[in-house]
Amino acid sequence: MSPTLVPLADAAETVDYAATTFLIVCASFVLLMTIPGLALFYGGLTRAKSILNMMMMSFGAAGVVGIVYVLWGYSMSFGTQDVAGIIANPFEKFGLAGTDGIVNPFGYEGYGNIPELAFVGFQMTFAIITVALISGAVADRIKFSTWLVFAPLWVTLAYFPIAHMVWGGGLLGGGETSLSGLVFGSTDGEANVAPIDFAGGTVVHINAGMAALVLALVVGTRVGFGKVPMRPHNVPLVMIGAGLLWFGWFGFNAGSELAADETAALVWVNTTVATCAAMLGWLVVEKIRDGHATSVGAASGVVAGLVAITPACGSLSPVGSIVLGLVAGGLAALAVGLKYKFGYDDSLDVVGVHLVAGLWGTVGAGLLATEGGLFYGGGFEQTAVQILVAIAALLVSGVVTLVIALALKATMGWRIPEDVEVSGIDQTEHAESAYELTARGGRIGGASGTAGARAPEETHDLEGAKG
Amino acid sequence: MKLVTAIIKPHQLDEVKEALEAFGIQGMTISEAQGYGRQRGHSEVYRGAEYTVDFVPKTRLEVLVDDMDSSSVLDVILKAAQTGRIGDGKVWVTPVEDIARVRTGERGVEAI
Numbered sequence: 037m038s039p040t041l042v043p044l045a046d047a048a049e050t051v052d053y054a055a056t057t058f059l060i061v062c063a064s065f066v067l068l069m070t071i072p073g074l075a076l077f078y079g080g081l082t083r084a085k086s087i088l089n090m091m092m093m094s095f096g097a098a099g100v101v102g103i104v105y106v107l108w109g110y111s112m113s114f115g116t117q118d119v120a121g122i123i124a125n126p127f128e129k130f131g132l133a134g135t136d137g138i139v140n141p142f143g144y145e146g147y148g149n150i151p152e153l154a155f156v157g158f159q160m161t162f163a164i165i166t167v168a169l170i171s172g173a174v175a176d177r178i179k180f181s182t183w184l185v186f187a188p189l190w191v192t193l194a195y196f197p198i199a200h201m202v203w204g205g206g207l208l209g210g211g212e213t214s215l216s217g218l219v220f221g222s223t224d225g226e227a228n229v230a231p232i233d234f235a236g237g238t239v240v241h242i243n244a245g246m247a248a249l250v251l252a253l254v255v256g257t258r259v260g261f262g263k264v265p266m267r268p269h270n271v272p273l274v275m276i277g278a279g280l281l282w283f284g285w286f287g288f289n290a291g292s293e294l295a296a297d298e299t300a301a302l303v304w305v306n307t308t309v310a311t312c313a314a315m316l317g318w319l320v321v322e323k324i325r326d327g328h329a330t331s332v333g334a335a336s337g338v339v340a341g342l343v344a345i346t347p348a349c350g351s352l353s354p355v356g357s358i359v360l361g362l363v364a365g366g367l368a369a370l371a372v373g374l375k376y377k378f379g380y381d382d383s384l385d386v387v388g389v390h391l392v393a394g395l396w397g398t399v400g401a402g403l404l405a406t407e408g409g410l411f412y413g414g415g416f417e418q419t420a421v422q423i424l425v426a427i428a429a430l431l432v433s434g435v436v437t438l439v440i441a442l443a444l445k446a447t448m449g450w451r452i453p454e455d456v457e458v459s460g461i462d463q464t465e466h467a468e469s470a471y472e473l474t475a476r477g478g479r480i481g482g483a484s485g486t487a488g489a490r491a492p493e494e495t496h497d498l499e500g501a502k503g
Numbered sequence: 504m505k506l507v508t509a510i511i512k513p514h515q516l517d518e519v520k521e522a523l524e525a526f527g528i529q530g531m532t533i534s535e536a537q538g539y540g541r542q543r544g545h546s547e548v549y550r551g552a553e554y555t556v557d558f559v560p561k562t563r564l565e566v567l568v569d570d571m572d573s574s575s576v577l578d579v580i581l582k583a584a585q586t587g588r589i590g591d592g593k594v595w596v597t598p599v600e601d602i603a604r605v606r607t608g609e610r611g612v613e614a615i
Contacts, residue, residue, distance in 0.1 A: 265554045267547065326548045336550060372550045385550060 041114065041139040041155065051138055052149045058296040059154045065287025066161035070094050070168045073284055077277025077335070078172050081384045084269040085460030086176040087470045093171035093183055098164045100187045105160040106132055112196035113159065114204045121207040121214065123197045132156060141294045148295040158291060163199070165288075166240045167191050172384035173248035174255050174450075177457050180465045182448045186440060194243060194436040198429055202231070202239050208425045215428060216421045229417045231425040232405060234303070235292035237347025237398040238429040245391025246433040248382055254441040255450045257381035259457050266383075271331050278335035282311060285342045289349045303349040307342065310349070310361030314341025314393075317365025325369075333369065340368035340389050344397035351405040360400045364393045398426045504599040504612060505573035509564045510536060510592040511584040516562050522583035526576065528566055529615075536563040542590035561592060567602060567615050 075094035079087040101109070108126035115124030129135055135152040142148040167187050174183075201208040207215050210230025217227035233239065258266070268274055289307045293300040318337025319329040344364030345357055352360060372388035375381065382388065402419030403410045410419050444450060451457075456464045463469055511519060516533065523531060537558035544557040568576050573596050580594050604614040 267549045267552075267554050322548075322551070326551060326553070328548060330548060330550075332549050369551070373552075376552065388550075 041141055041152065049138060049149055051151055052147050052295070055148050055295040056150050056154055059150055059158055059291060059294060062287035062291025063158040063161050065284045066158070066165065066291065069281050069284030069288065070165045071098055073277050073280030074165065074168050076273045077281060078384055080270040080273030080277060081268045082175050083266060084471060086462055087269065088462040088466050088468055089180065090171070090175055092180060092466060094168040096180065096184050097168040097171065097187050100184055101164045101167050101191050102160060104188045104191055105163050109163055109191065109196050110156050110159065113199040118205060121201065123200050124204055150294065155294070162236060162240060163191055163195055166195055166244045169244035169386060169390055170247045170251060172386040173252040173382045175383035176461055177258050177452060178255060178450050179448065179452055182444055182450050185448060186444055189440050190247060190437065193440060194247060194433050198243050198432055199239050202233050208238065208428055215424060219424065220417055220421065229408070229421045231421050232351050232401040233347040233398065234350035235289045235346045237394050238425055241343045241346060241390045241394030242398065242426055242429045243433045245387055245394050246430050247437040248386035249380070249391060250434055250437040251441050252380045252382045254438070254445055258383065259454055261381045262376060268332055274332055274335045278338045282338055282342060289346060293350065299350055305354050306349045306352055306357040307345050309354050310345035310357040311338055311341035313358045313361030314338065314344065314365030317362040318369040321366050321369035336368065336389060337365040340364045340393040343390050343393040344400065347398045348401035348404065351401055351407065353406050356404040356406065360397065360404055363400065364396050367396055368393045395426055398422050504602060504615065505568050505570060506597045506599050507566045507568055507573060507576050507580065507594065508597065509580045509584065509594040510538065510561050511564060512586065512591060513560055513562045515584045515586065519564065519580055519583040522579050523566065523576070526579050528576065531564055531566045534563045536561045559590065567599065569612055569615060
């Protein structure tokens with residue numbers, strides 16, 4: 037991802053249609069990752085009584101974050117009026133003012149002119165999935181209303197600043213005044229050792245993973261956590277979701293090149309092999325530790341691999357990507373057990389998968405980068421920068437999330453009543469149930485505003501309801 | 504009149520049904536059930552966390568029969584449901600006081 041978008045002064049310049057098509061299609065892929073990919077992945081992992089609430093947290097995040105992104109999110113992330121390297125002025129491009137032109141992420145290399153709005157759309161889908169990822173940590177037990185207030189607050193105070201810091205020319209980028217520029221010096225306005233985060237290891241995965249950990253701690257454990265079985269209720273949905281995530285991730289990673297060029301092709305291959313290796317890495321750990329290679333393990337390994345290769349995919353060789361993926365799958369498989377050891381209820385393992393694999397991918401990029409990587413004779417500097425950036429992202433995300441989570445706890449409250457949680461959040465928060473398998477009859481009407489409110493006095497048995 | 508109830512392995516249902524039809528039984532009712540006996544449950548592993556599943560899926564089959572058929576029907580089910588492995592289930596016979604066919608109102612043996 038190239039952080040600086042160069043506006044084109046010359047009106048004669050036209051868009052690069054190949055790059056523009058590529059970017060719009062990739063943006064659509066990334067939206068598919070959240071809806072329905074992540075919604076299905078998470079939904080299948082919950083219990084049957086709370087799948088709808090789980091899926092609704094992804095849908096709800098999309099609804100809120102999409103609007104916020106257009107209003108002030110894009111301006112805060114990629115605006116030109118930088119404030120202390122932390123955010124950009126939210127009012128500069130408020131409501132996408134002045135974004136109807138053509139920009140070039142490559143600084144006039146003869147290709148890659150794209151409408152700024154294509155870039156806006158692409159980046160919007162990243163903000164959406166990052167918020168949706170967090171929801172896995174708080175399955176089954178939080179008020180939907182509190183979630184819908186958390187989403188815009190968190191994306192505004194944590195995501196947009198970190199996106200600006202990493203991609204918008206801020207503190208965690210590769211500029212003269214960035215953290216790495218200050219530590220390792222800079223030449224001609226560019227840091228000597230620029231951090232590597234091609235598609236969002238820090239911005240998306242470390243950020244969401246850390247937020248998930250903090251939120252799980254503030255919200256508390258589910259009723260019966262560690263005592264009653266909470267096994268995934270629909271494993272095929274988990275695998276469909278993982279498959280859609282994998283597919284959509286091509287838009288996420290290859291799309292981050294912002295043009296259909298040789299780097300995008302390398303990224304596609306790296307994304308695929310790292311994911312293959314991570315799936316196998318997870319399964320090997322499971323086979324040795326538990327005696328079986330499981331379906332949920334394969335699906336989780338896929339996601340861990342995709343997370344790990346995200347920051348590194350533009351800097352590694354395909355063979356280096358295999359190594360990165362293999363380690364990612366194994367590490368994440370070991371990390372998902374930590375929550376039982378430490379007693380935090382990160383329900384669907386956002387920490388074990390996204391935070392751990394995201395940290396490894398960010399640090400691993402420093403080790404395995406073909407240019408400047410430690411294992412390629414580049415010395416320790418790149419890895420040091422990667423660690424520095426990862427720690428900074430952890431701190432910002434952790435502190436901001438803690439403040440928001442505690443504020444909401446003191447005001448709206450996070451938890452639904454305990455008896456409601458036990459009987460199932462779907463029925464009380466959404467007045468629905470996911471599965472109707474018993475055909476147990478019932479009658480129309482009751483709630484206001486439904487057709488039944490005007491129905492004749494006699495009640496009808498639903499036709500065919502009685503077997 | 505007797506009610507023969509059998510708890511069998513779900514995948515033995517077709518064999519039992521065919522054997523009962525061959526014997527001349529006209530109808531039966533089945534339901535999905537869960538339970539355990541000497542077989543106990545089994546364990547499953549999700550992301551490294553092991554869960555013990557106590558109740559194993561079973562099929563519950565119910566047939567109403569005339570007094571004189573009950574012992575033979577029990578034998579038919581026994582033979583068809585048997586795999587010889589643990590968890591094959593149980594069959595039992597209970598007396599039935601009265602039966603009515605809802606459509607016609609026939610009572611007793613006529614309603615079987």
